[in-house]
Every structure is written in C-alpha cells, then in structure tokens.
Amino acid sequence: MSVPLSVTPILSRRVDPDVARHKATYHPNFWGDRFLHYNPDDNFCVSIQWNGTHACKEQQIQELKKKEIEEALKAVYQTYTLVDDNDHLTTVSLLFRLLRQEGYHIPSDVFKKFKDEEGNFKESLVGDLPGMLALYEATHLMVHGEDILNEALAFTTAHLQSMAPDSDNPLKKQVIHALERPIRKSLIRVEARHYISIYQEYDSHNKSLLKLAKLDFNLLQSLHRKELSEITKWWKGLDFATKLPFARDRIVEGYFWILGVYFEPQYYLARRILMKVFGVISIVDDIYDAYGTFEELKLFTEAIERWDASSIDQLPDYMKVCYQALLDVYEEMEEEMTKQGKLYRVHYAQAALKRQVQAYLLEAKWLKQEYIPRMEEYMSNALVSSAYSMLTTTSFLGMGDIVTKEAFDWVFSDPKMIRASNVIGRLMDDIVSHEGMLPRPWNAYVKQFGVSKEEAYDEFKKQVENAWKDINEEFLQPTAVPVPLLTRVLNLSRVMDVLYKDEDEYTLVGPLMKDLVAGMLIDPVPM
The missing domain is CATH 1.10.600.10 (Farnesyl Diphosphate Synthase)
Known part of the structure; x- marks a missing residue:
C-alpha cells in the first residue's frame, strides 16, 4: 500500500528554489514509448506456437548436450593427452579456454611447446590465423603469475592488429571483432547474435544448426x-x-x-x-x-x-x-x-x-x-x-x-x-x-x-x-x-x-x- 504524498503541511519539507544545487544535464529518454506495448509479429507468433513443443524438447536436448560437453571436457582434463600431446595451436588454445571456463586447473605451460629456443613465440605461428585467434581468446582466462599468457596476449594482439582487413573473409571479421571484444569480456546474447551473422558466411556451416x-x-x-x-x-x-x-x-x-x-x-x-x-x-x-x-x-x-x-x-x-x-x-x-x-x-x-x-x-x-x-x-x-x-x-x-x-x-x-x-x-x-x-x-x-x-x-x-x-x-x-x-x-x-x-x-x-x-x-x- 502506497503512502499518500499529500501530508500535513507542517511536516512537509518543500524544496527551497534559492538553494544552490549541482544540477547535471542529462538528455531525455531516447526511446520514447517504443517499448510500452508488446506487439509481436503475427507470423512469428504462429511460428512460436507451432514450434512450442519442439522448443521444449529442444531445451531438454540442450541440457543433455551441456552435460555431454561437461563430461567430455572432464575426460579431456583427466587424460590430458589431447592437450599435452597435441601440437595444433587451435586445438590446444581452444581446449585450454574451455577447460579454464569450466574451472579446471589446466596449466599455462601447455603453450611452452609453441616457443622457440630463445623463449619467444615461433614466428611460424603468425600464418596460422585460426590458431592465433584461439590463442588470443585463451589468454583472457589468465590468472596472476602467468607470464607466458601475458606474452601470448602481446604476441597475438600485435600480429592480429597488423592483419589486413578483408570484408569478405568471415574469419578476419571474427578477428577484428575479437580485438575489440574478447569472448571472456563479452555478453553472451550479444556475441550469439554477432556469431550467427559470421557463421552463416562460412561455406561449411550446418544449415540445421544455423536455423536452430x-x-x-x-x-x-x-x-x-x-x-x-x-x-x-x-x-x-x-x-x-x-x-x-x-x-x-x-x-x-x-x-x-x-x-x-x-x-x-x-x-x-x-x-x-x-x-x-x-x-x-x-x-x-x-x-x-x-x-x-x-x-x-x-x-x-x-x-x-x-x-x-x-x-x-x-x-x-x-x-x-x-x-x-x-x-x-x-x-x-x-x-x-x-x-x-x-x-x-x-x-x-x-x-x-x-x-x-x-x-x-x-x-x-x-x-x-x-x-x-x-x-x-x-x-x-x-x-x-x-x-x-x-x-x-x-x-x-x-x-x-x-x-x-x-x-x-x-x-x-x-x-x-x-x-x-x-x-x-x-x-x-x-x-x-x-x-x-x-x-x-x-x-x-x-x-x-x-x-x-x-x-x-x-x-x-x-x-x-x-x-x-x-x-x-x-x-x-x-x-x-x-x-x-x-x-x-x-x-x-x-x-x-x-x-x-x-x-x-x-x-x-x-x-x-x-x-x-x-x-x-x-x-x-x-x-
């Protein structure tokens, strides 16, 4: 129950117009009443109703898939061979990021194999664009004391930034976006929408997955x-x-x-x-x-x-x-x-x-x-x-x-x-x-x-x-x-x-x- 705002005049404390105030100037609401009414597209409503049962089943499937992914990552961590014995930069970087995201204590030493005898990251990696991008994303899961990931971040950032832009290459679009917004610091739904637009440009995309x-x-x-x-x-x-x-x-x-x-x-x-x-x-x-x-x-x-x-x-x-x-x-x-x-x-x-x-x-x-x-x-x-x-x-x-x-x-x-x-x-x-x-x-x-x-x-x-x-x-x-x-x-x-x-x-x-x-x-x- 709201308390009435009209109170006894003696108790009411009105604002003195002569009092100096620190008044900020903010612009008004940009959107007006655009979101006041919810009017979904009729055809889309039919689509929602038509797919309602399917969507519920799909949610159950996604939960099962999530558990399967968790179990798979757990197996990777327990055996460790997919990471430790693998020399493929993209695979190692991706598994490192996914395992860290799930809370596994995978050491950053797995990236030592990608360094030369002088302790620098191998220049041959520069031509591996998917690998460089995956390593860049992995570095954002670093914790304190991981110098090798600091070095990897500097290495990948410098080379990815020097890459020539190509509006027709979806991978390069991913790189440009990642430099501005790495996955670890991204909002999930914003990134989902962005990746949908990129994924459909790949010739190898799965049409059913894209539609879903x-x-x-x-x-x-x-x-x-x-x-x-x-x-x-x-x-x-x-x-x-x-x-x-x-x-x-x-x-x-x-x-x-x-x-x-x-x-x-x-x-x-x-x-x-x-x-x-x-x-x-x-x-x-x-x-x-x-x-x-x-x-x-x-x-x-x-x-x-x-x-x-x-x-x-x-x-x-x-x-x-x-x-x-x-x-x-x-x-x-x-x-x-x-x-x-x-x-x-x-x-x-x-x-x-x-x-x-x-x-x-x-x-x-x-x-x-x-x-x-x-x-x-x-x-x-x-x-x-x-x-x-x-x-x-x-x-x-x-x-x-x-x-x-x-x-x-x-x-x-x-x-x-x-x-x-x-x-x-x-x-x-x-x-x-x-x-x-x-x-x-x-x-x-x-x-x-x-x-x-x-x-x-x-x-x-x-x-x-x-x-x-x-x-x-x-x-x-x-x-x-x-x-x-x-x-x-x-x-x-x-x-x-x-x-x-x-x-x-x-x-x-x-x-x-x-x-x-x-x-x-x-x-x-x-x-």
Whole structure:
C-alpha cells in the first residue's frame, strides 16, 4: 500500500528554489514509448506456437548436450593427452579456454611447446590465423603469475592488429571483432547474435544448426520484449521523468544491463526484481550525485536506515517520490519471497541498500567539505558506492533454491570475487566519467603520488586487468559458491566492460548502446 504524498503541511519539507544545487544535464529518454506495448509479429507468433513443443524438447536436448560437453571436457582434463600431446595451436588454445571456463586447473605451460629456443613465440605461428585467434581468446582466462599468457596476449594482439582487413573473409571479421571484444569480456546474447551473422558466411556451416540458433535467438528476444513492455509500463506509472526531471530516464538501457546479467527464460523473476531495484537506485544515485543538498541527503539516508513508511513525512517532496518507489519495490519483493518461504533474502537486500546509500552520503560529505581522500580511503568507500555488491546481492533473490544464506554471507564478507567486480565497476566508471561532481580516484591518486592524470588512468587500467585475473582465479575449482552465482558476478563485470570501455554508454546513450538495444530488443535475426 502506497503512502499518500499529500501530508500535513507542517511536516512537509518543500524544496527551497534559492538553494544552490549541482544540477547535471542529462538528455531525455531516447526511446520514447517504443517499448510500452508488446506487439509481436503475427507470423512469428504462429511460428512460436507451432514450434512450442519442439522448443521444449529442444531445451531438454540442450541440457543433455551441456552435460555431454561437461563430461567430455572432464575426460579431456583427466587424460590430458589431447592437450599435452597435441601440437595444433587451435586445438590446444581452444581446449585450454574451455577447460579454464569450466574451472579446471589446466596449466599455462601447455603453450611452452609453441616457443622457440630463445623463449619467444615461433614466428611460424603468425600464418596460422585460426590458431592465433584461439590463442588470443585463451589468454583472457589468465590468472596472476602467468607470464607466458601475458606474452601470448602481446604476441597475438600485435600480429592480429597488423592483419589486413578483408570484408569478405568471415574469419578476419571474427578477428577484428575479437580485438575489440574478447569472448571472456563479452555478453553472451550479444556475441550469439554477432556469431550467427559470421557463421552463416562460412561455406561449411550446418544449415540445421544455423536455423536452430536463429529460432532460439528470436524466441528469446520475443520473451525479452514482452518483459520490457511490462517494465516500461511500471516505469511510466512512476512518472519520474516529470516528477524528477534532473535524473536519468534510462529504463531501456537498464533492462539491457540486466539482460547482460541473466538472459535465460528461467530467470524471469530474478530479472524483474533486479530491474526494478536497478531502475530506482539509478534515480537515487542521481539524487545524491546531481541534485540533493547535503542536509537533504542526510534525511534521505536516515529514512532508508529506518525503513519505515512514516519516515516519508520528513523528506522534501521530490525525495518522497523516490522513497515511496523504493518501499513499494521492496514490498513487492517481500511478497514474492514470502510465497517461496525465503523472506530472509529480502533482509540481505535491504542491508545492501543501506550500505549503498551510506557510501553515497560519505561521497556527498567529501564534496561538501571539498575534501580529497587518500586513495585507500577513497577506494574503501568507492567499492561500495559502485553499487555492484548491492546489485549482486539483489541478483540472487529470484534465482531459486541454488541460493542459500551462506551465499549472501559470502557476498557480505567482501571476498576476492566481489571485490574484483567492484574494482571493475568503480574504476571503469570513474575513468570515463571523470568530469563529474563527486570525488574521483584520479584526484586522490594525483594528490597522493604526485603523478599526472594520464599516469593515474594507466594505473587504474592495470588494476582493472588485475581484477579480471582475480575473477578468473575464483572460477577455478573448488569454488566458494555455486558457479551460477559466480556467473552473475562475472556477467555484471562484463556489462561494465561493454558499456564503459570507451564512454559512459548508459548515461550518454551513444551509437554503441543504440546498436546493442536494437540488436537485442528490436530487430529479430532474419530467418
């Protein structure tokens, strides 16, 4: 039940128009009402109905195939001969990557056989384009201390970049794409769509497999469009664009973000929960970063900490809208988890949110005091304000029985995996958003170490790469929590790498974001 926003005038705190505010200027929603209504193509609906039974059977087949692949990789790892006794660069590189992805401790020494007597990678490898590409992809599964993979990355990158482009060669198209977006840092559905377009150019492609891949993509895209329509209606009902015009209106971009975390049909509930929290927390972020005064932000933080509907009376009118939305989202969350007998999960989600706004408030305090913290102090708070711990916690709620209290306790213990994801989320955002109002790490780093801003950025990029090595390490067996939960953390990091590699695509909604949304949510794959 929503609390009425018309409260006793004495308790109401209206916004003083004369108060100086740090107002950011964000462009309006690019998509308008495009996703408000779900109107699938009639012919495609017939196709879905016609293939419904087949699709269900196909899903069962895919599960069996997945188990077969896992068993095959397990056999390869146990015998080891396919890797250790094989001198085919493509085969060794591919098996290394697949085994590492499955958590097997396959040593990087398997690549020593491809070096010459002087310890350099053999120049004869340069002509093996499939092998060079496979080795390049394998290097992105490296962990700390694997110098040979660092060397392999430099070797393959240099030679692949010098390759002459050829628009008619599908393999060269793969190479160009991989240099920009290696598989380990890619979003699965985005890469699936890209590879479908490449695969069909190979004369050797399997027509049945290609047709199945296209059908799978389009069926799932239709489901996602339906979900986005429901989310858009909810968002439009909140009317933040009118009531809070200073904030980013990015519900479509937010849904794309969540699709990167999990796209599978069985995670529908998890997506809905995470998307609603993501949408409102984006508004909260803008209140702290771009509009609220420090005194107002203290009131809002205290209201979140109390988590009581009566706290709304003490807030400025514009904050009441956001606070009520938070209460409603978490109330819906409580109802859903109560049905499942898993109400404890909501308590973890609320605790994560409270930590989040406390971190926001500390940044606002630093801004008010014009205080530049030391790097250690900045990062201690920034790894919370990145929101990735909070999003990870929330992402677990709707994932079913695989999630336990121990999994939530793991997140709150600040393990290496979570810390690495936070480093990626925080520093990649800060590098491309360095002109914002709040304290940024380069301020702290430049002041503390007396280096240039460019040198600070180089250091942050190194920290991001080290964080990826930490993530790879945490996937090696035995894992701290089930792999599907680790995958959420990995996917959150992937989204960050895709959307913040060169620009803040979420805020600016540049050509890349528009193309990604179109490919995932507008244009079906031609059959």
